[in-house]
Amino acid sequence: MRPTTKDLAKAAGVSLATVDRVLNKRPGVRKKTVEAVKKAIEEIGFVRNLSAANLAKSRQYRFRFLLPRRGDLFIAELRDRIFETNIGLAAEGMEITHQEISQVDPHLIAQTLLKIRRDEVDGIALMAPESPQVRDAAIRLQEKGVHVVHLISGQQKLSDMDFVGIDNHAAGATAARLIGRFVCGLQGKVMVVSETMNARDSLERRRGFDQVLTRDYPNLTALPSLETHGDEARAYEIISNMINNSPDIVAAYVMSSEARLPLNAVARQTDPQTLTVIAHELTDRTRKALVSGEVDAVIAQDSGHLVRSSVRLLRARCDKREIMRSQEQIRIEILIQENLLPAQCALRSNDHGSVANSFDD
């Protein structure tokens, strides 16, 4: 049997109350006594029983994800993962919800943030385009005692500690490297498409992309970023314009998390099989594109990891714990046809019915 606090008290020659004070960093214990207890902890190899601690605390954590309202496949993925995580962690006293926010208007987002009360949630994971208003509102929220982490995009270097997502500079560099190698020395232009360049993540990806491309692949020239603004007609128009004006396009980099519109537009304009195409995020659309050869590689961040990592980070904040940041690093995944897992992403078809309990025989 593992030693308990009682054993620890005996080993340290103090009472249970003192052990408790030391373990929970409560005041009113002499340094010498603290040391004695710590020594005993090492000696008998005491490890706090988390189950018991959680039970005793009967602590509840209520976290809320704020995601843009747009009907994006990637956002849908995230929502599904939030739902799953909620189910999985409900048994551990967590309640994880999500709320839609404006996809663009910083004022509206800031308003939404400021409306959040300390007594309804303990933490927020926010996915929103960069803006001073949002940043300030987030800071205000923190001051109220609601912890905030920034998901995927993140605000102007508040602190890296609050960010959950991939290194977008590196992701852009990865895209450039793949295009550079796949294109095989061909001379030509590279089309770059994004939903908007107002987002911090797009800007960073672009910088990383350009850096590698100009340094290592003089045969390739990156064209100015096209912005779809999530509008299908517009996407088609600007992309077809671009393709018609630059017949020497040999590759395309779709930077935004919603690759559907750009991919559809490209597909209508040219034979994507002959074009080297790199897109972001694994969704049903990019998965199909990967399988058909329409896309050569997908650069992805695991949506489940994003959600779980956010939750762990928020929870650590609530407990005033530090966290192993290196273990929470979100990987930049490179996906091609061959390393797509059969189940990956196809999970969307799950019905969300009765997963909560396991009495289904």
Added chain:
Amino acid sequence: MRPTTKDLAKAAGVSLATVDRVLNKRPGVRKKTVEAVKKAIEEIGFVRNLSAANLAKSRQYRFRFLLPRRGDLFIAELRDRIFETNIGLAAEGMEITHQEISQVDPHLIAQTLLKIRRDEVDGIALMAPESPQVRDAAIRLQEKGVHVVHLISGQQKLSDMDFVGIDNHAAGATAARLIGRFVCGLQGKVMVVSETMNARDSLERRRGFDQVLTRDYPNLTALPSLETHGDEARAYEIISNMINNSPDIVAAYVMSSEARLPLNAVARQTDPQTLTVIAHELTDRTRKALVSGEVDAVIAQDSGHLVRSSVRLLRARCDKREIMRSQEQIRIEILIQENLLPAQCALRSNDHGSVANSFDD
């Protein structure tokens, strides 16, 4: 507050005892009553409090990883992850150990397996080359009540349910695709190196590799597999022979998890920068090779995931639970210079001192 069993009892109009019987699938409850309780569960949204349940059960899980004795960097990685996982899960009543076993001799491995008693461990994660003796010993062990999962390699299709690791056929295919694309239409031969072709994983990788290469890249011919048997001198000899006999080698695929010897041998024989090289597993050696350009891509499986997934699987077996297999799928990661995380793998330098508790101020 979340509803408790007491609330559930009230809602279902039964006693706590009956609720308990239903929740824990104990006999002696009429079907009708069971249904009533289940209905109440749905209605009030009852979710078992895991902390309380674990505490009440005061269940301990003792799992042991059996890893080959060789001093491999990849194995060292795994050991470190086991150590970490043990620390992280100790608070949840898990005790995760590891034991070295013969790296080759099936008889010795089988003997080791058969020596394991039910009262010392609840489950085993076994990494061993395929052989009938080992397979039988594993089955015997299961009959004794010790759960067994097969790590990375796996035995002849016992059951996919017992396997933790990547799809090696797909991994080989991935390697072939990368080489095919990176080589840019060049005509030539591809060298294939492994530690041994007796391992199931190597065979499967080879098959996946050949399949894609012969189908999609007629410009490339894969050479017969070279086996280093973990011997440095031998590795150098066979590889230099191969290189001297086939001057038109344009690429190399290092299949085994220990890439050190083959990479060193290749480096001594030829300029690896001009060769397209794909290796397996992220270790200090492959990481350096990736950064220097000696290796073009690394195909990896996350060692931490391997360990944690094994533990989850074993635990599910102990609890007689089914598990979401799709969530336990180990991803085939493609790593290039650009998407290497700064922290990734460099963790080896950690001292393993006082991570067990968090009183370090």
Added chain:
DNA sequence: GTTGATCTGAGGTACGTACCTCAGCTATCA
């Protein structure tokens, strides 16, 4: 040596579930 502040011990309750016993209840069948 007294006062006050600081530290420590003893003992309690609470968290939500698991698992036990035993008494009593309800159908079923002889």
Added chain:
DNA sequence: TGATAGCTGAGGTACGTACCTCAGATCAAC
């Protein structure tokens, strides 16, 4: 009608930690 088996309720203890109160001990400074 009574015996039997199957079902249900009442009540208890246990798990290990958190957090509370209050009394008593210790130590410093005066």
